[in-house]
Amino acid sequence: MTSLLKFGSRQGKERSLLALFILHSLSTSPKSGYDLLAEIKEKTGGLWVPSKGTLYPLLHQLEGEHLIAVIETGKRAKTTFEVTESGRETLDTVKTQGKESHRKMALYKNLILDIFGGAKVNAKGLLFEIKTVLDELPPGNEHHAVQVLEQCLDDLKRIG
Amino acid sequence: MTSLLKFGSRQGKERSLLALFILHSLSTSPKSGYDLLAEIKEKTGGLWVPSKGTLYPLLHQLEGEHLIAVIETGKRAKTTFEVTESGRETLDTVKTQGKESHRKMALYKNLILDIFGGAKVNAKGLLFEIKTVLDELPPGNEHHAVQVLEQCLDDLKRIG
DNA sequence: TGTTAATAGTCCGATTACGTACTATTATGG
DNA sequence: CCATAATAGTACGTAATCGGACTATTAACA
Numbered sequence: 158m159t160s161l162l163k164f165g166s167r168q169g170k171e172r173s174l175l176a177l178f179i180l181h182s183l184s185t186s187p188k189s190g191y192d193l194l195a196e197i198k199e200k201t202g203g204l205w206v207p208s209k210g211t212l213y214p215l216l217h218q219l220e221g222e223h224l225i226a227v228i229e230t231g232k233r234a235k236t237t238f239e240v241t242e243s244g245r246e247t248l249d250t251v252k253t254q255g256k257e258s259h260r261k262m263a264l265y266k267n268l269i270l271d272i273f274g275g276a277k278v279n280a281k282g283l284l285f286e287i288k289t290v291l292d293e294l295p296p297g298n299e300h301h302a303v304q305v306l307e308q309c310l311d312d313l314k315r316i317g
Numbered sequence: 318m319t320s321l322l323k324f325g326s327r328q329g330k331e332r333s334l335l336a337l338f339i340l341h342s343l344s345t346s347p348k349s350g351y352d353l354l355a356e357i358k359e360k361t362g363g364l365w366v367p368s369k370g371t372l373y374p375l376l377h378q379l380e381g382e383h384l385i386a387v388i389e390t391g392k393r394a395k396t397t398f399e400v401t402e403s404g405r406e407t408l409d410t411v412k413t414q415g416k417e418s419h420r421k422m423a424l425y426k427n428l429i430l431d432i433f434g435g436a437k438v439n440a441k442g443l444l445f446e447i448k449t450v451l452d453e454l455p456p457g458n459e460h461h462a463v464q465v466l467e468q469c470l471d472d473l474k475r476i477g
Numbered sequence: 478t479g480t481t482a483a484t485a486g487t488c489c490g491a492t493t494a495c496g497t498a499c500t501a502t503t504a505t506g507g
Numbered sequence: 508c509c510a511t512a513a514t515a516g517t518a519c520g521t522a523a524t525c526g527g528a529c530t531a532t533t534a535a536c537a
Binding site: 189190191209210213214232233234235236 | 513514515516517518519
């Protein structure tokens with residue numbers, strides 16, 4: 158069936174969120190497996206900690222597919238990977254299907270709200286409405302909207 | 318490690334999004350497995366279609382745990398389930414940990430935006446910042462924040 | 478009546494991910 | 508020097524999910 162954590166390219170293999178994260182992260186700078194795990198954990202405040210049993214085989218798989226490559230093996234058996242040109246292309250291809258990912262994003266959000274209930278805080282509801290209005294803005298009003306939001310952000314920061 | 322699709326109660330077993338969806342859906346009205354699959358597929362526009370190989374064993378597992386119960390077996394072997402009191406309690410308990418689910422929601426969103434590219438519109442980035450500030454507001458400032466957001470919403474609506 | 482499609486669920490091999498023990502290599506500090 | 512902690516990765520049994528073939532029972536239609 159279809160999973161919330163997989164994203165496909167039209168011609169090609171679906172990729173898990175972890176695989177995509179790896180490609181994306183390595184596209185910014187080379188890293189080791191350990192680094193990647195640390196990065197995910199940090200970025201997510203500990204809410205997503207893929208297991209080593211998942212990450213390392215996946216790295217080897219991606220390497221086998223020539224999407225990433227070992228550029229250095231250092232101390233403590235540290236293996237540093239970088240993304241290949243082919244890997245970048247794969248990432249770009251999947252990004253091009255950005256519609257799907259954003260739809261899944263919205264879907265996930267709706268599911269959570271559905272099951273767990275809406276924002277208990279009314280501010281969250283307002284935020285959602287704001288987002289909706291933004292989505293529906295006619296093209297060309299971006300600059301104006303940004304000004305409104307910047308003002309809003311300033312005001313909110315002053316509360317704290 | 319920690320998965321994006323699992324939500325825990327402090328004392329008790331983590332539950333997958335599918336399990337929670339089942340409990341939640343059955344809490345609104347009894348349904349068969351086939352009904353549940355149809356509902357998910359419809360609600361998600363086809364973006365999430367759990368496999369039968371997953372759903373049916375899960376239903377049986379939840380039944381074995383007395384979180385759901387068979388209330389009727391009808392034509393074509395149709396088995397209608399309802400949530401039990403224990404199931405409702407489990408759902409309520411997990412809901413009580415709403416913080417985690419909303420954090421995962423935000424996290425998922427951030428990951429998608431990170432990998433697939435942010436809002437092409439800069440306003441989206443500001444919106445995220447606004448949300449962050451909201452999350453970090455000290456308790457008691459809710460009313461004030463709501464006022465700021467309401468003003469913001471009005472301003473935005475005036476643009477369109 | 479017979480055929481086809483839809484409803485409803487079982488079964489199972491393959492794939493993915495988890496949880497964690499284990500191994501090895503430094504780095505740090507007493 | 509030794510003990511401990513951190514870095515870095517391997518290995519593997521268990522759990523969850525997929526993908527889809529298969530079975531059975533209606534329901535609809537010619």
